[in-house]
Amino acid sequence: MDEVLHTPVVVYDSADEYRPEPEPEPQPLPYCNGSVRIGIHTSIAGDISHALESAHNLGCNALQIFSASPRMWPRGGTRIGEADAARFRARRTELGLGPLVIHANYLINLASPDPVMRTRSIQAFHDELVRATALGADFLVVHPGCGIGNNPARAISDAAQALRQAARGIRFGTGPFRELHRGGLRILIENTSGMGTAIGSRFEELRAILDGVPDLPVGVCLDTAHAYAAGYDIRSESGLRQTIAALDRIIGLERVALVHANDLKTPFGSRVDRHAHIGRGTIGLDAFRRILRHPRLSAALLEGLPGRAFILEIPIDVHGDDRRNVRTLWELANVPRKLAPAAKKGFSMVRALRATPPPRKRAAKPAVPGKKLKG
Numbered sequence: 001m002d003e004v005l006h007t008p009v010v011v012y013d014s015a016d017e018y019r020p021e022p023e024p025e026p027q028p029l030p031y032c033n034g035s036v037r038i039g040i041h042t043s044i045a046g047d048i049s050h051a052l053e054s055a056h057n058l059g060c061n062a063l064q065i066f067s068a069s070p071r072m073w074p075r076g077g078t079r080i081g082e083a084d085a086a087r088f089r090a091r092r093t094e095l096g097l098g099p100l101v102i103h104a105n106y107l108i109n110l111a112s113p114d115p116v117m118r119t120r121s122i123q124a125f126h127d128e129l130v131r132a133t134a135l136g137a138d139f140l141v142v143h144p145g146c147g148i149g150n151n152p153a154r155a156i157s158d159a160a161q162a163l164r165q166a167a168r169g170i171r172f173g174t175g176p177f178r179e180l181h182r183g184g185l186r187i188l189i190e191n192t193s194g195m196g197t198a199i200g201s202r203f204e205e206l207r208a209i210l211d212g213v214p215d216l217p218v219g220v221c222l223d224t225a226h227a228y229a230a231g232y233d234i235r236s237e238s239g240l241r242q243t244i245a246a247l248d249r250i251i252g253l254e255r256v257a258l259v260h261a262n263d264l265k266t267p268f269g270s271r272v273d274r275h276a277h278i279g280r281g282t283i284g285l286d287a288f289r290r291i292l293r294h295p296r297l298s299a300a301l302l303e304g305l306p307g308r309a310f311i312l313e314i315p316i317d318v319h320g321d322d323r324r325n326v327r328t329l330w331e332l333a334n335v336p337r338k339l340a341p342a343a344k345k346g347f348s349m350v351r352a353l354r355a356t357p358p359p360r361k362r363a364a365k366p367a368v369p370g371k372k373l374k375g
């Protein structure tokens with residue numbers, strides 16, 4: 001007891017306390033805050049960073065790009081230089097764009113029975129994964145492939161095996177698939193319209209591919225045009241309800257991280273994939289309103305999947321088609337104009353076809369007073 005009495009009084013200072021360095025909690029990605037995410041496939045022509053400016057100017061807060069030419073086998077160096085990649089990542093953060101989706105090259109066929117084609121596809125998809133990682137992409141979307149001479153079951157197992165081979169050595173996002181806010185790359189298999197021998201038009205086939213890659217973060221991208229062409233009646237209210245229920249039962253909605261919002265030019269069940277502007281196709285505006293506002297397809301915190309986006313892949317035939325379709329999605333999602341990201345007035349990825357009037361004699365026409373004519 002005496003010892004205790006002689007002990008000098010130590011003033012407690014919380015700063016002296018031993019604290020082991022805590023593992024830094026990764027900062028949740030800002031785009032996964034439950035907000036509506038809308039984007040469009042933007043062009044990388046000229047400079048890959050142009051795609052970011054285009055998405056921003058079109059009033060998007062998400063985007064999809066190709067990371068190389070989509071219809072050519074890349075020759076030689078397909079890697080993106082670190083300086084370009086760093087500039088891209090920094091600008092993307094500045095603009096607050098997310099998710100960043102990369103669509104893989106169309107020539108890749110992970111289910112091909114042809115050994116040369118298969119090897120090429122695996123190599124090209126590996127390169128896609130490397131580029132996606134360099135750019136800091138959240139999702140890499142790929143079509144499941146075509147079995148050609150093989151039956152669907154064989155094509156599915158070939159596709160899964162090809163995915164595993166291509167993914168060797170790649171660093172993916174970790175943690176449960178649905179925790180998109182942790183960041184890192186995830187692969188999304190897109191449903192198809194079922195043209196020819198394409199696999200993946202049925203949710204069961206997508207599920208079977210997912211089951212073949214249990215150790216990889218692989219989810220699904222739902223393309224509305226492909227689903228309708230494949231015979232999922234998302235046009236009617238009851239059909240949409242049934243489709244979402246099937247998607248949830250077979251895949252699990254928490255693994256459907258992306259919706260390609262495209263209308264369809266061909267009829268229901270046609271198995272022919274032709275994208276149309278929102279409201280101008282066979283799916284129609286009312287159906288898209290239900291799709292964009294469906295709580296379980298949303299990015300909302302409780303019922304939806306935070307970080308999920310709607311991305312347009314529509315033909316841009318005339319100046320402004322891109323901006324108008326983005327605007328339509330915001331309206332359908334019930335986001336007031338004031339709250340949606342502002343588009344740059346008059347911006348389009350397609351320049352006006354006649355930016356300058358065709359040369360012809362104009363001398364006969366007197367100049368309109370007060371109207372400035374551009375030289």
Ligand SMILES: [Zn+2]
Nearest residue numbers: 190223260313
């Ligand atoms: Zn698509």
Ligand SMILES: [Zn+2]
Nearest residue numbers: 225226273275
């Ligand atoms: Zn398509």
